[in-house]
Amino acid sequence: MTEKLQNLSNTGLYSKNRFSRLTLRILAINSVAIAILIAGFLYLDRYESSLIQSELEALEHQADLFSDAIGEVAVRSNYGTSSSLSRTLVRRIVTKSGNETPTRSRVFDAKGRLLADSMSLPGAVGNVEMKPLEPLSPNLFFRAFAESFYEQVFGLLRQRPFPMYRESTLQLASAFPEVVQAMKGTTLKTVRATEKGSLILTVAVPIQKYKRVLGVLLLSLEGKKIDEAVRSFRLEMFGVFLLTISITVALSVYLARSITLPIQRLASIAEQIRNDRGRHYTMPDFSERNDEIGELGKAIKQMTDNLWQRLDAIERFAADVSHEIKNPLTSIRSAVETAAKVTDSGKRDRLLAVILDDVHRLDRLISDISDSSRLDAELSRETFTKIDIKKLLQTFHEMTTSDRRPNIPFLMLNIADNEASHVVQGHENRLVQVIQNLVTNAVTFSPIGGTITIHCESDEFNVTIMIDDEGPGIPNSKLTAIFDRFYTERPTDEKFGMHSGLGLSICKQIIDAHRGQIWAQNLLNDLDEIKGARFIIKLAKENHSRTR
Known part of the structure; x- marks a missing residue:
């Protein structure tokens, strides 16, 4: 058995590989579809853009309220000169607001000098920079692994098309294009990305008093909330992806093996049949499978x-x-x-x-x-063509009766349902050969002056031809055997050796090739006595020949 399997493997009809090429193709096709789907979720451009827009609108609303408050409270009126912002009051307001929100607030006066920064507290020891601490959370192994995997893999996908944000050591208005624009009285929102890929959202709002610009409020917010939302969603989708790909791979393997294993078994049996001279094989039974x-x-x-x-x-x-x-x-x-x-x-x-x-x-x-x-x-x-049986029989009858010799039985033709179609698919010369053989056989057994009748009928599915004679009939035990090769049952007065016994066998071969049927029966009179023989041919019509 091992040698047989090795031979089958060498011929390429049997493979010991765990996964066949068909299996790999099914896996590839199913996986590509899911990979394309998950790639769309990984980028999430629209989702991220909507989050950014929402944060910018909220930041702009906050900046409008904040600038209005500064314009009402922190403006110092100089008698004889124009009004200006009070550094002390501005710092007091910015410091208080900086402790309540994660937003960084910076205020510039009309000359572009920095008056206050919520991330720096003034004191004797210098400015102290403040940053919010990360919230405490359990450092679970899976979460740490997932976050590390996310940073390593999905970091490659975070190529955001935003200008680079660089923290300037000189906190002057000229270092911020949005502040310069806000000095002209217009609000400007910008989105920048740091070198690590995180987002910085900024809104520059003019501080006005009686429609006169006294300074600019610059609010900036790190996009950690957006990054966390996107990362959380991506991690959830990654989990769904792993589950989906696992199910897809399992189903693909099952589907592939349900296809390849039976084919491999059939290929193995075919190879055994080709190599073995005997019939020592067992054909697998797939009759319970209702598929291809x-x-x-x-x-x-x-x-x-x-x-x-x-x-x-x-x-x-x-x-x-x-x-x-x-x-x-x-x-x-x-x-x-x-x-x-x-x-x-x-x-x-x-x-x-x-x-x-x-x-x-x-x-x-x-x-x-x-x-x-x-x-x-x-x-x-030979190629089958359309044949009109009615015209074929009419032509055969005319040619046969035109040169009728004496003492030969009369040939009659009876075609019923002349309006019905009599078209079949077949080979005309071969069907004529069948009719000729059956008529010749009927002539041999018919008495002198007898009659041979050809009947033709047509129904919805079949065309039926019947050839009747008035001879002695056929023994009931021989109605099937007469179509065997070399069967001879000739009249007693016929000279021996005039027929080979292959005529009816050839007729059956031709009708079987046309997927038709041929059989014989005896004609009986009212006393149930045999009065002749009838040969019946049934051929499927053109529209039904392929389904028979």
Whole structure:
């Protein structure tokens, strides 16, 4: 068994690989679809853009309220000169607000100098920079692994198309284009990205008093909230992706193996049939599968059975041919040996006549055998065309009756349902050969002056041809055997050896090739006595021939 499997592997019909090419293709096709879907979720451009827009609108609203408050409270009026912002009051307001919100607030006066920064507290030891601490959370292993994986892999996807944000050591208005623009009285919102890829949202709002710009409020907010939301959503989608890809891979493997394993088994059996000379194999049964694999298994099993039947038929045919040829050869040999010993010229002439008859018999036999042996191959090569059986029978009847010889039975034609279609798919010459053989057979058994009738009927699915004679009929036990090769049941007054016994067998071969049916039955009178024989041919119509 091991050698057989090795041979099958060498021929390429059987593979020991865990996954076949078909399996890999199914996996690839299913995985690509999911990968494309998950890639769309990974970028999430629209989702991130909506979050950024929402944060900017909230930041702008906060900046408007804050600038209005500074404009009302922190403005210092100088008598005789223009009003300006009070550094002390501005710092007091900014410091108080900086402790309540994560937003960084910076206020610049009309000359572009920094008055206050919520991230720096003034004191004797210098400015102290303040940053909010990260919230405490359990450092779970999976979360740490997921975050590390996220930073390593998805960091490559965070190539954001925003200008770079760089913290300037000189906190002057000229270092911030949005502040310069706000000095002209317009509000400007910007989005920048740091070198690490995180977002910085800024809103620059003019501080006005009586529509006069006294300074600019610059609010900036790190986009950690946006990054956390996007990262959380991506991690959730990544978990869904892992679950989906696992299920997809499992189903793909199951689907692939449910396809490849049966095909591999069928390929193995086919290789055994090709290599083994006997019939020592077991065909797998896929009859329970209601799919294409089940149909393939049934087709291969039927094909194999038909192959063995054909081989058995060839063997029987060879044996029958050998037997049928030996009979005239034996007769010829006996006549030749006897003629050599006979001195009477009259007896010698009779022996020579016997030899001549046997030679003619042998010639007819060889011709019929040759025709029968080539018939299947020729029919498989010939192309079927549309044939109107009604016109075919009418033409055959006209040609046969036009040169009718004396003492030959009359040939009648009866076609029912003339308006119905009589078109079938087939080979015209071969169907004419069948009709000719059956009519010739009927002539042989019909009495002198008798009648042979050809009937033709058509229904929704089939065209039926019936050929009746007025002969002695067929023994009931031989109604099927008459279609066997070399079967001979001839009239008692017919000279021996005039027929090879292949005529009806050839008719059945031709009708079987047309996927039709042919059978014989006896015609009975009112007293249930045989009054003749009937041969029936049933052919499927053109629109139904492929389904039969």
